[in-house]
Structure formats: C-alpha cells, structure tokens
Amino acid sequence: MVYEERTAIPVSEAIKRVMQFTKKGEKEYIHIDEAEGRYLAEDIIADHNIPPFDRSPLDGFAIRSEDTFSASSTNPVKLKVIETVGAGSVATKKVQPGEVIRVMTGTKLPDDCDAIAQFELTTESEEDGQAFITLKRPFSSGDFVSFEGEETKKGDLLLSAGTKIHAGVVAVLATFGYKDVPVVKKPVIGIYATGTELLELDEPLAPGKIRNSNAYMIQSQVRQAGAECVYFGQLVDDFNQSYVAIREAIEKVDVLITTGGVSVGDFDYLPEIYKKLGATVLFNKIAMRPGSVTTVAEKDGKLLYGLSGNPSACYVGFELYTRPWIKSYLYSNKPHLDWTKGKLGKDFPKPNPFTRFIRGRVSFEDGMITASPVGMDKSQVVTSLAKSDVLIALPGGSRGYEAGDVVDILFLQREGRGQPLEEIKKTRKDSE
Template sequence: MIRIEEAYKLVTGAVEPMDTEIIDIKDSLYRVLAEDIVSDVDMPPFDKSAMDGYACRQEDLDQALSVIETIPAGKAPEKEVGKGDCSEIMTGAPLPKGADCVIMVEHTEKDTNGKVIFTGKGTKANIAYQAEDVSKGDILIPAGTYIEPQHIAILAACGYAKPKVAVKPRVGIISTGDEIVEPSEQPGISKIRNSNAYQLLGQVQKCGAVANYIGIAKDDEQLTFDIISEALENNDVVMLTGGISMGQFDFIPEVFQKLGVNVLFQTLAVQPGKPTLFGKLGKKRIFGLPGNPVSAFNTFELLVKPYLRISMGSTSGWSIIKLPMGAPYSRKKSGRDSFVPVKIEQGKVYPKDYHGSAHIQALTTADGFIMIPLGITQIEEGASIDVRQI
C-alpha cells in the first residue's frame, strides 16, 4: 500500500504523450494547446479613443473648439488636430495626429456657432495607447493550456484560426460485477444501477478526452478478459471500476497478469479509494478504480485526471488552493490519508455531511476535497488546508 504522492509520481512518470493535430478554432473548446500562441500585432494596434467624444489638445480646453471631421471606428483620420480644433471621435477609432486627449461627449455642449465647449473641470487622456496591452511577439497563451472560452478570444485576435492541439486520448470505461444494471433498468434485489460508468464518462469528457463506454463485465474471468482485451485494442487508456478488492469475484488483478499488464501499484493508503490499481501494457495505460462511487470519483480526480491532462501536454496536474477551515473536522481512525468533500463559502472551507464512500449525494454540491493526512485526527477551525478543486 502506497501514499498518494508516490502513486501520483508513478502515474505521471508513466505518461504516454499524445500526438498533435490541427483543428478549426470553432472546435477548440476544452482542448489542450500544442503550441505557444504568439501575438502577430500590437494590442491595441494603434492609439485609439477609449470614449465617444472629441479628440483635441489639452491646452485648448479653455476655448471653443471647431469640429474639423468625424472619425467613426474603422476609419482612419484624414486631418491633423491643430490649435482650437477637435475631431468628433467614436470609441475604438484611431486618434488623429495632434490630439493628446479625448473629452467625453457627456462633458461638452455646443455654442450658437456649433463649436464645442468643454464643461468639465479636467479630463483624463481617455486614450488606449498602442501596445499598452500586448506587444507584437508576446506569448499570450503557452503550450499546454487547457482551452477555455476566454482563450478562444485570444486565438481569434492573434489569427490562430487553425490552432495546433493535442489529440484527445481515447478512454475505455468498464464497470464490473453481476450486481450492476444499466440506469434504464429497475434494479431487483441485490442489484444497483451503474452510476460509476456514467459519472466517469462525464469526468473524462470534462478533461477534454474521448470517453468510450464499453459496458458491464460480469463476474466471469474469461468474459472479463475478453472485454478488457477489446477495450485495450481500441483505446489509449482503459478504466475499470470494481473487481480490484480481495473478494472471491474480484479477479481483475489475475486478468491483468494474463494480459501481461505491468502493475505498478494495487492499493493506496487513501480513504476513500484504497483498492486502486495502475498498470502499463506497451503504450496503453490501465486504471482499476474502486467500486464505490465516491471512491471512484476521488481516485479519478487524484490520478486519472492528471494523467489525461499531462498526456495532452498540460502543465497542470492537481488543482490545489490553500484556504482556512470554516469549521473544525475530526475523525476516529487516522491510518490513511482521508479525502473529505467540502464546500467553499466566503473564502472558507466547510466539510460536507459525508457518510462514506457510497454517499454520492455528498458530491453534488461539493467544490472540492480536503486531505486529512495520515496520523492526523483533528483539523481546527481557522487552520490553513489544501483544497483540491473539482
């Protein structure tokens, strides 16, 4: 049995990098960049007005100003602003030569001759200067970034209509056990619906990978061997839930041995999530997750998610923030690292009402997990603690 930090090192040290491909920008959401995004222009590309108003010289604000032209956004100025002049200008339009400020239209009025009178007591420049945000050649998004909507705006602004991204890993998902039935079925006595597989489908898709649901492997060693063999042929990663413990029908480790899987670990000093397996078969990677839904969710977040992200070139594995406890937490047993679902409210962490590894309802409003380290039974209110966000 190994600690989670050692398991993480084994998993991330066994990452098989994915190839890259060129895609359309419209399909880039939740993909991982395989190239730096470099600006090919200054941003702004020219000095431009930050307001609707009048471009003029600050030294002339005490006199009536003659309007010499109107400059809408998208049109280049045609005249230079001289003494006593101003140009009517719209937000985003290029600043005309000679002007050093833009007075807001709300701070002006016109006299009987149509000249502009500044009615304010002073003004900012109200100019967005060339390259004040970005200079040509700046790296705006590094390779390895998980693309969110805000990144897509930068791709478009920099002309990356066809960005290079990592190929999505294909993840085959198998549930195990005669007690499992599909969600569409009414479970009979001793049966339960297959919540794990569909939870894991969502977790895989959220990572930006391709989730392939293979089905339920019944408690038959040969049938299990066949379904895992098929999954390995068509996927980069195979993930199973259940069948990893020490029960009579938990024969997944024996199946892996027949397949030639090199098992790097089989149990974790983690609660929930002790019966967790990781192995390699050539370039394929195999995860055996616990059968209880909270355990499966937790071990996916701790190990499978970092593997998938890093295989696509991401530089981030665990997403951890440090926050103070909003309430104390205690436990009786401290023989393993314990992961407890929590809610974040007003910058503080509050443990959820949590009854154990089958209590899936506790996750529906959880923001993350805190880890209570091995040997620790009490965390006091106000103590700073690591939160793994989900």
C-alpha cells in the first residue's frame, strides 16, 4: 500500500462544508415534565396579558386613592374594611368612599379601587366587630398595583423556536398552559466503532488491547448535544462485512459516526468504504491538532463522520463538526461552541505548525477569563477530557505560548454561538 498524501483544509472551511448539509427536524409534542434539554420547535407567543388582570403584588388593602389624599401623620385617615378577598377569589361587594377591601398577594384589584396599601403602611383596629384601617400618608392612583399586561402583552414573542428548554423556560411554558410542549424531534445518530484492539468494558485487559472508550464517550457527546444515539457495536476487521454494515446502518439514522479507521493505516477501511458507497468525501484532512484525520463524507444528503480513533481527536472532531449539525437540526441559531478571548493561565511552550485545540479549564476572576491547559495534550490522551470545560485554540506557528498570552477559548458546556470562532477569525483576517 502506498502512503497517500492528503490535502489539509482550514477548520473554517471544514465547518462550512459540513454545514451545507444541515436539515431541520420535525416537530413533536412532549409533556412539560420531560421538556428540559429539548429545543422548541415553534415560537411561543403570549395568548393573554401577564398579569392577566390588575392585581395586588402584596398583602394589604385595596383602596380608593382619593380617600387618602389628605392623609398625613398628623391627619390620619380611617377607612372601613368591608370584605376580605384572597388570591384566586374576586370581591363581591362594591367599594364606596371611605371603604377598603383586605386583599392578599395576587388578588385581583377590586373594581372602584385604584391603589394598594400594604400591611406595613397600615394600622388595623376594630370597633364593635367592624374592622378599620388607619393610613398616615396619601396614595396616588396606581400605587403598588401590578397592572394587567405590564409584564407581557398578548401577542408578544415570548420564546423563539430553537430555544433550549431549562427551568426558566418551563416557567413561561407553564404560565401559558403548555402542558404538551412543541419540541424538535431528536435526530438519530448512529455509531460504529472500529479497531480490533478494542475490548468491551467488562473484558479483562490483554496484550496489545485497550478498552473501547470512544464509543461510550461519543454516545455521551451525542446525548449532550441533544440527539438520540444508536450504538451498532464494533465493525469487524473485514472490508466487505464492514461495507455492508455501514451501508445498512445509513438507512436507519440521520447521521452515521464511525470512530477510527480513517487514517492511512493498512486496516483503515473507511476511505475505501466511502468510495464503494459512492459517497462524496467533503474532506479527509484538516489543518488542526488533534483530529487532523477527521473525515466527513456525504451520501444522498446524509453525513458520514469518520472521526479519529484517538480519544481526544475523536472528542474534538465531534464538538467542532458534528455538534453544530445536530444543533442546527434542533433549530438552534447558535449551533457552534460559544467562545471568547481570554488569557492563557500557564505556559504552553511546544510550538506546532497547525491550529491546536488544547483541553483546558476556565476560571473567572475579577471579570477576566483565564483558561489553563489540563494534563497531557496528545491526541491519544483520554484522562484530560474529564477535567476540561474549554478548548484553548492556539494558532499554528513557530513559537509556543506563555502564561498571560491572549488566546481564543471555546466553551464545551455553554449553549453556543451563531458563527464558529474560526469563521469570525477568517472574516477578520480577510478584511484586514
């Protein structure tokens, strides 16, 4: 077998090629108790005002403000309490001048009342079984009233399609009666692992063998990204059987991921399988570390991701190229990893000609963002992934980096951005 020269493309170009094949998922309804982490399939529009009526935001008394205009500490006003109305009930009596209604937080403001005097500003008394209050200050019309529609008006856009559902979103959905929530159906991501060196988790270690961590890691990444995954198991070390397995798997999924088998080794069958399938290879080398062998092919509009068999490379390849496809399917308009500039927390002296995505940990101190590499940073390393919450993007070049250098930081566990970091950087560069 002759060593094959591949042409490496920039990260931004690889992302662009992948994102040409985005699709939008269908809508389905699920119960609000199961909605967290899902993505809204529709804009949510207010079908009523919030509050839905003028109400008291406090425990106190609904008053006619004009009764208090002359009130002061030297000239207190005494008013008659004619009814008590709890939240959820409505006043049954008509309020005449000099009269008030005792109300609770959330009670609908009684007709003919126009202000609220909370308990703290009120002195209560009783005469012959009749309750009174005394006020020592004037109130203006509207004082301490929550007005209908002051928070949200009927017709307002509350939430956009593509919003990820969390507790705050649930609160709004419940307020507007969404017992069943319109969400985007999850895309189904199939996974095949390759590599005869891979042991199942409960097999004992053996010479030359390692445990199959990628398949479990990728399944977890798929679920974290909001998709459903189907793990098909390990491909056997036989070209034809592998070809048939992949051809059949494609029919059952929206996207197929394989781990391993995309490099230039003798048993790296994926390139030949893509060829035999008639799939178009979008790229098979990216100018990045780790994950330079990340390959993506397209067959009848479906993407086949050939991720590296090296854990860190596999992880990074998924986050940069598969995650945005999934998020876009889920209507997110921020499909890419969120990123920012920040300071490098530790020296990273090793130079490299390629863009590197270093596993790191972010810290926030006094308004500044700092990210520090964690552990060992080779593509086959797995332990550093457990401690990382960011990737530190270091452009290629002939020198290393020092603590304090300004670097780009990609967040692994935040919702995302509309454009990938690499695209922005490219645009900046193009316009320079």
